[in-house]
Amino acid sequence: MPLGQLADRLDELPRDKPLIVHCKLGGRSVTAVELLQRSGFENVVSLDGGILAWAQRIDSSMPTY
Incomplete structure (x- = not known):
């Protein structure tokens, strides 16, 4: 979900499961x-380096833009 919509859509996200956020x-x-985290989510992390880093380090077959 886009960052600009996140605050208004928190109720759509599970609070009982880990969340990995990426851009x-x-x-x-x-x-x-x-x-x-300010909204009470505890088990949430950011994908270090984003999708581009994932494509470079983990899945080189993934298209990048």
């Missing part, structure tokens, strides 16, 4: 994690 480079996901 293209990792910056917006860190902001999202901070918002989630």
Whole structure:
């Protein structure tokens, strides 16, 4: 879900499961994690380096843009 919608859509996210937040480079996901933590989510992390880092380090077959 887009960062701009996150605060209004918190009720759509599970609070009883781990959440891994991601974006293209990792910056917006860190902001999202901070918002989630302030909203009472406890088991939430940002994907370090974002989707581009995942594509480079984990799955090189993944297309990047």
